[in-house]
Amino acid sequence: MYPVRLGLSPAALCLGLCALALATPAQAQVKPKPRSLPIVDGFWEGPYDWPHASVHTALLPTGNVLSYAYGTSAIDVFWTELDATHYTASVGYLAKSLFCGGHVLFADGRLLVAGGTTSDPTFGHVKGPTHTEFYDPWTHAWSAGDDMNHGRYYPTLLTQADGTVLALSGINELGEYEQVVERYDDVLGWNDLQGSELLQDLYPRAHLLSFGGVLVAGPGPVSMLFDPSLPAWYPIATTQSAYRAEGCSVLLPGATDRVMLIGGTDDGVIGTDTCESIDLASGSPSWQPAPPMAYPRFHHNALILANGTVFVFGGAEFDDPAASVLPCEIYFPESDRWRTVAPLHRARLYHSSGVLLPDGRVQVGGGDGEHSLEIYWPPYMFRPRPAIQNVSSDLQYASSFTLDLDGTPATDIERVALIRPVATTHSVAMDQRFVELPFGISGDHQLVVDAPANPNLAPLGVYMLVVIDGHGTPSVARMVYLD
């Protein structure tokens, strides 16, 4: 491993930008033309040169960010761990090719990576290995996990209520679509769910719902509901768009079991700006049109921000790098509207990824051949922010806990939420969820908060805890463990 150092510290940057923001209202009177301000549109920091294209990016419980890519052989595969606070990175090599595998933060805080690719990606990678690896964020070391029963290239991993992990789909070791769903349990290892066979798309858009069912929302048009306890599959609804390949699917904040599909491509050539959503809590769920984005996109990513809005970056309007979409967009679930925000510095297309950081910024990297990293500062980074002074880092299901605020009046707080750290690749943010918690005021600067009672709403494991004020401004997150 060797260290990498980036140029600019967040503190120095904030000082510069805050000065810019403060200087502006007076200028606005003589210059009414709309202009981009960080406090309105956010700000993209960077780009920084990076040792690899970040095909896979995962937030770790330490607050550091792990990313990795591909190489011409397994020993060529770089990984990096970035300390996004101090802007230092460690770089190493993977023992196995985990490129195009699946990943989630396991319940114990290690990153579980399953599958990958067995052959040189430049010559077509058509077989999936059975191997799995764990990355330990505290020792910065990889170790081999149990082999799956089936090889998987382009699988999705999804954490269940009890912290076990499902592996869905992927191309197996024979080069065929793997139809069996298997489950990882750290005592029992990997086991097939007998009777779970279903031919699925690669990297299925899977979401755990409040009643324990799993919605697989494409990218194909027929949305399936999977009951892992039986197991059994049921067709639940058909999308209005035929196909949403390379599009995104988000379990929406501010609702239970509401999922939105964002963009994608039906033919692999032309992207769509259309979106649609489904409410699985309704009696007869069906896909309904949602407001379109300002730009058609595929190969984009959609990440839940710290204030419960949905940030979309990257992608292209059609299959040409010249058609890259640099402007980004934020969806506001409460008002059901999109807003276009600051443009990326670099195109973020196929094999790009990103994660929400604990301080509320978004780290973005990759795209094939794009050896760079840039960091989005959402508009809330430039507003006065509420702050958490003290909270237990170990939360228990169905119990309340006190949360002390640092100077922020308790009456300013409108929402308290747990945000699951994500691992992203191929437009899929595995395990992404934003869980709102009921709370009351127990002092001038103190809240009493109810931890989730239903583990399907918040599976066992690590979360970022945030408080959000009436302006939609979130605090810096505290990492907590829910069990």
Ligand SMILES: [Cu+2]
């Ligand atoms: Cu790939």
